[in-house]
Amino acid sequence: xxxxxxxxxxxxxxxxxxxxxxxxxxxxxxxxxxxxxxxxxxxxxxxxxxxxxxxxxxxxxxxxxxxxxxxxxxxxxxxxxxxxxxxxxxxxxxxxxxxxxxxxxxxxxxxxxxxxxxxxxxxxxxxxxxxxxxxxxxxxxxxxxxxxxxxxxxxxxxxxxxxxxxxxxxxxxxxxxxxxxxxxxxxxxxxxxxxxxxxxxxxxxxxxxxxxxxxxxxxxxxxxxxxxxxxxxxxxxxxxxxxxxxxxxxxxxxxxxxxxxxxxxxxxxxxxxxxxxxxxxxxxxxxxxxxxxxxxxxxxxxxxxxxxxxxxxxxxxxxxxxxxxxxxxxxxxxxxxxxxxxxxxxxxxxxxxxxxxxxxxxxxxxxxxxxxxxxxxxxxxxxxxxxxxxxxxxxxxxxxxxx
Numbered sequence: 442x443x444x445x446x447x448x449x450x451x452x453x454x455x456x457x458x459x460x461x462x463x464x465x466x467x468x469x470x471x472x473x474x475x476x477x478x479x480x481x482x483x484x485x486x487x488x489x490x491x492x493x494x495x496x497x498x499x500x501x502x503x504x505x506x507x508x509x510x511x512x513x514x515x516x517x518x519x520x521x522x523x524x525x526x527x528x529x530x531x532x533x534x535x536x537x538x539x540x541x542x543x544x545x546x547x548x549x550x551x552x553x554x555x556x557x558x559x560x561x562x563x564x565x566x567x568x569x570x571x572x573x574x575x576x577x578x579x580x581x582x583x584x585x586x587x588x589x590x591x592x593x594x595x596x597x598x599x600x601x602x603x604x605x606x607x608x609x610x611x612x613x614x615x616x617x618x619x620x621x622x623x624x625x626x627x628x629x630x631x632x633x634x635x636x637x638x639x640x641x642x643x644x645x646x647x648x649x650x651x652x653x654x655x656x657x658x659x660x661x662x663x664x665x666x667x668x669x670x671x672x673x674x675x676x677x678x679x680x681x682x683x684x685x686x687x688x689x690x691x692x693x694x695x696x697x698x699x700x701x702x703x704x705x706x707x708x709x710x711x712x713x714x715x716x717x718x719x720x721x722x723x724x725x726x727x728x729x730x731x732x733x734x735x736x737x738x739x740x741x742x743x744x745x746x747x748x749x750x751x752x753x754x755x756x757x758x759x760x761x762x763x764x765x766x767x768x769x770x771x772x773x774x775x776x777x778x779x780x781x782x783x784x785x786x787x788x789x790x791x792x793x794x795x796x797x798x799x800x801x802x803x804x805x806x807x808x809x810x811x812x813x814x815x816x817x818x819x820x821x822x823x824x825x826x827x828x829x830x831x832x833x834x835x836x837x838x839x840x841x842x843x844x
Contacts, residue, residue, distance in 0.1 A: 442809075453517060457520075458519050463766060465481070467799075470524060474526050474692065477621070479623075480525075480528060480664075482604070485559060490559060491562075493505075493557070495533045495558075496557030496558065497513045498512065499556070499557050500553075501794050503549060503554050505553070505557045505703065510642070510696050510761065511759055512759035514755075515703065517529065517701070517707070518754075521706065521707030521708040522710060524662050524799055524800065526663075526664070528621070530704070531617045531622065532564075532576065532622070534693075534697040539557050539626055541553065543684050543740045544678055545583075545642060556656045564622035564625055566612045566616045567613055568586070568588050568611055568612070568620055568629075569764075572617070575628060576690055576691065577691030578694050578765050580816070588628055588639050590820060595629070596609055596611030596630065598640065601677075606630070607642060607677060608673065608675070609629050610673075611670055612667060612775030613628075615667075618666070620648065623645075625644040625645075626641055626643065627641065627642045628641055628690070640682060640684065641678040642675035642676060642678060643675060643677075644670070644673060644674075644676075647827060649672075653666050653670070654667045659802050660803050663807070666718030678822075695761040695762060698764030698767065698811070699754065699757035701768055704776070705754075705775040706742050706771050709750065709771070709779065711800070712779045712782040713778050715797070717740060719785070720736055720785055724742045739785065746773075749766075750770045750775075765821045769803070769812070769817035772804070773781070775804035775808075779797070779801040779804040782797050783801055
């Protein structure tokens with residue numbers, strides 16, 4: 442595999458890093474997360490209008506740049522470095538690929554250009570609160586158990602009615618950017634039990650019977666919401682009920698995992714860089730803390746861990762099948778690196794007001810939302826067949842105990 446980036450990809454990274462250094466520094470984060478949207482709307486318009494971030498991986502016929510997931514991953518690595526509160530992940534990495542994969546030509550033409558130019562943000566709402574399972578990252582999503590299994594609970598779809606529309610009932614928790622998105626992609630059961638199947642529906646933010654509540658989250662830069670639907674009108678994503686929503690969710694999940702892995706690498710790398718600068722300036726016993734051998738060893742271990750995660754993330758951006766494993770490695774690197782950053786900052790690092798805690802909370806929040814790491818690895822290993830067939834117990838084996 443050729444791991445070299447093109448000149449255009451290097452330019453995307455450089456331009457975005459310079460822009461974020463000017464407009465999205467550490468002091469800007471508290472103000473951005475306390476807005477009604479949970480991010481800086483003016484900065485988002487600039488990222489969308491000037492740089493075209495939401496449309497990087499969208500086809501040119503829909504107003505996108507026609508680039509690949511690798512380009513979007515490089516952009517998200519830079520937003521991860523800055524801990525930028527933005528609807529980019531929910532809109533461009535989760536919702537847009539599902540609309541492109543399942544939507545009718547009219548739906549794609551109506552929605553994707555607005556996503557590409559940043560005038561429409563979108564969020565994926567799945568019942569059960571397990572986004573990782575719904576995306577097929579930590580478990581099999583084919584049986585629909587993650588969405589309530591067609592029985593009580595989950596989100597139910599009624600219809601189609603005389604007008605051809607559907608009505609949704611139920612609620613979804615921990616919806617990323619769900620409180621501010623202009624469009625919701627809702628996973629719901631249709632057909633009733635036992636013929637139930639999970640489908641995706643489009644719900645406008647102004648639809649009747651829709652209630653959205655922003656939740657208190659561990660990481661303020663990742664706004665989460667509870668979405669309640671009470672006889673809410675919705676439009677089926679796709680032409681008919683034969684769409685394989687579970688397969689589309691799993692495919693989108695693998696690509697999103699690669700993109701999120703790159704973002705987590707950016708978070709870990711930035712935390713490490715800031716820690717190195719701190720220990721070079723902080724003095725103890727008449728010398729810089731960073732000059733002590735024990736500190737050097739810890740920082741060297743973190744550097745190796747971050748670079749290994751970066752290599753895995755770049756590989757997964759080109760081969761999404763490796764996305765879940767790359768995400769596991771990146772989330773683990775982010776958790777360990779940000780935890781060590783707090784430790785190496787000493788007493789000041791343990792204060793909530795210090796920026797080291799923002800990195801720690803981003804790492805912990807992402808693992809809660811898309812992990813945990815051991816389940817990502819377990820499911821990836823099972824999909825790859827590493828465990829092989831179940832071994833038969835000795836007592837039950839043919840001829841067991843016969844001499």
